[in-house]
Amino acid sequence: MRTILLIGAGKSTSHLLKFLLDKAESEQLHVIVGDIQLENAQKLLQQRPNCTAIKLDIFEEEARKNAIKKADLVISMLPARFHIEVAKDCLFFGKNLVTASYVSPEMEALDAEVKAKGLIFLNEIGVDPGIDHMSAMKVIDAIRNKGGKMILFESFTGGLVAPESDTNLWNYKFTWNPRNVVVAGQGGVAKFIQEGNYKYIPYHKLFRRTEFLEIDGYGKFEAYANRDSLKYRSAYGLDDVLTLYRGTMRRVGFSKAWNMFVQLGMTDDTFTLEDSENMTYREFVNAFLPYSPTDSVELKLRHYLKIDQDDIMWDKLVELDLFDNSKKIGIKNATPAQALQTILEDHWLLDETDKDMIVMYHKFGYTLQGKNYQIDASMVTLGQDKTYTAMSKTVGLPLGISALKILNNEFKVSGVVIPILKEIYEPVLSALENYGIIFTEKEVPYNGYNPNNVAG
Numbered sequence: 001m002r003t004i005l006l007i008g009a010g011k012s013t014s015h016l017l018k019f020l021l022d023k024a025e026s027e028q029l030h031v032i033v034g035d036i037q038l039e040n041a042q043k044l045l046q047q048r049p050n051c052t053a054i055k056l057d058i059f060e061e062e063a064r065k066n067a068i069k070k071a072d073l074v075i076s077m078l079p080a081r082f083h084i085e086v087a088k089d090c091l092f093f094g095k096n097l098v099t100a101s102y103v104s105p106e107m108e109a110l111d112a113e114v115k116a117k118g119l120i121f122l123n124e125i126g127v128d129p130g131i132d133h134m135s136a137m138k139v140i141d142a143i144r145n146k147g148g149k150m151i152l153f154e155s156f157t158g159g160l161v162a163p164e165s166d167t168n169l170w171n172y173k174f175t176w177n178p179r180n181v182v183v184a185g186q187g188g189v190a191k192f193i194q195e196g197n198y199k200y201i202p203y204h205k206l207f208r209r210t211e212f213l214e215i216d217g218y219g220k221f222e223a224y225a226n227r228d229s230l231k232y233r234s235a236y237g238l239d240d241v242l243t244l245y246r247g248t249m250r251r252v253g254f255s256k257a258w259n260m261f262v263q264l265g266m267t268d269d270t271f272t273l274e275d276s277e278n279m280t281y282r283e284f285v286n287a288f289l290p291y292s293p294t295d296s297v298e299l300k301l302r303h304y305l306k307i308d309q310d311d312i313m314w315d316k317l318v319e320l321d322l323f324d325n326s327k328k329i330g331i332k333n334a335t336p337a338q339a340l341q342t343i344l345e346d347h348w349l350l351d352e353t354d355k356d357m358i359v360m361y362h363k364f365g366y367t368l369q370g371k372n373y374q375i376d377a378s379m380v381t382l383g384q385d386k387t388y389t390a391m392s393k394t395v396g397l398p399l400g401i402s403a404l405k406i407l408n409n410e411f412k413v414s415g416v417v418i419p420i421l422k423e424i425y426e427p428v429l430s431a432l433e434n435y436g437i438i439f440t441e442k443e444v445p446y447n448g449y450n451p452n453n454v455a456g
Contacts, residue, residue, distance in 0.1 A: 001030045002407055005067055007056060007086060008077030009035040009044050011176065012100070014387050016075070016396030017044050020403070024050035027404060034067055058082055069093050073407055075399055083107060087121060094119065098403050100126025100395050108416055115415040124418040125402050127358060127394035128157040131379070131432070133418060134425035135439050136362055139375060140236060141422060143366045148373070151242045152365025152448040156213065156223045158249025159391050162355035162382050163218070169316045171251035173348045175356040175391045182341045183269055184248065185227060192229035192245045195448070201225055207259040211247060213361055215378050216440075221359065223247035224255050235420055243448055249359055257316045260305055261340060264288045269337035276334035282325040284339050298323060320347055356383040358390040365448040372446040379439045394437060401431045
């Protein structure tokens with residue numbers, strides 16, 4: 001039997017664990033799931049064979065090292081900042097590691113030592129990052145192989161609620177960590193290249209500079225820019241591309257409404273609110289508005305945000321019970337972002353039978369024999385329910401598929417890597433198609449950079 005240690009039994013683990021356990025007998029696997037909350041691991045295992053649940057606090061060094069030492073491969077589903085301690089132990093004990101998180105500078109610094117031991121630390125093998133890398137490189141490599149030169153690449157991903165479960169005015173529910181949604185875009189400016197021009201969007205303008213796109217069968221979407229679209233320029237071999245843009249997708253109208261919270265300061269995570277545990281939702285809203293001895297909170301907010309009587313933006317605020325004077329934040333020393341998250345979780349959590357939806361869209365522009373061409377590629381995956389979500393499917397299956405291929409020595413690379421290599425992305429994408437994660441590609445008229453247009 002070969003042992004896989006899976007650290008973390010959070011929201012994105014359900015499909016990963018099901019995949020591994022379905023393969024356990026044929027692949028001779030024993031899966032150990034470690035979580036600081038033992039009941040989280042036990043709930044997912046459901047007394048299936050070839051698996052064990054253990055209580056594991058990764059800050060307890062001896063327990064962490066013992067668990068890693070016994071494994072043949074480790075999958076870390078911890079928050080990204082905690083991977084490094086697991087990685088150091090994997091390096092010491094000679095264990096391969098798989099994560100879905102971005103490669104941190106600390107992880108990258110281990111590359112030479114990982115290579116020296118002939119190990120693979122495969123990161124960014126979830127959905128975004130992960131499936132986005134693999135599906136993009138498949139098309140980019142195909143274009144280059146036929147002699148084309150890339151001039152445009154745009155990529156968008158959204159974790160959204162499926163149409164049949166879309167029951168609020170925001171057309172949105174949490175399908176992953178709510179905190180990441182609330183603080184999205186903070187900590188720097190969004191930067192990208194558009195038709196040969198570098199562009200920058202500061203946080204306070206981010207949600208009013210959106211792109212619009214349409215997915216066949218699913219309608220219109222909008223996207224706001226990711227913080228750094230240029231991060232993978234060299235990795236993808238796109239150093240001289242004229243347009244490079246990566247964004248996060250939402251239903252049309254979400255960003256304009258979310259911008260109200262940004263302008264009020266409710267997404268700020270840098271200071272704490274006084275007596276926040278006793279603060280009502282209404283008091284929270286009022287804390288960001290000017291004082292008036294006569295005007296109501298509602299009136300002040302309308303004036304401050306310039307919301308007309310017939311504007312649906314107002315209905316979206318009312319729907320969240322923002323003016324309720326009985327509901328309390330209930331968190332001591334909460335930041336505005338934490339308080340807002342509490343309010344949103346009242347309304348945006350998935351119900352037991354709700355389905356979520358992952359949408360991904362790529363646009364590739366290239367030149368070939370003096371002519372411009374464009375390929376659009378899209379993928380939509382629907383969840384089953386609150387537990388077996390599209391998010392957990394598109395994060396978990398690439399992790400599980402890759403873990404098995406590493407155990408079976410099918411990847412010949414070593415070091416700290418991401419899945420942009422053909423020997424990784426080709427078999428993983430092929431395996432994902434068996435689970436309904438399929439990209440539709442189509443040739444469309446090129447609508448990118450025109451060298452005769454000097455504007456920009």
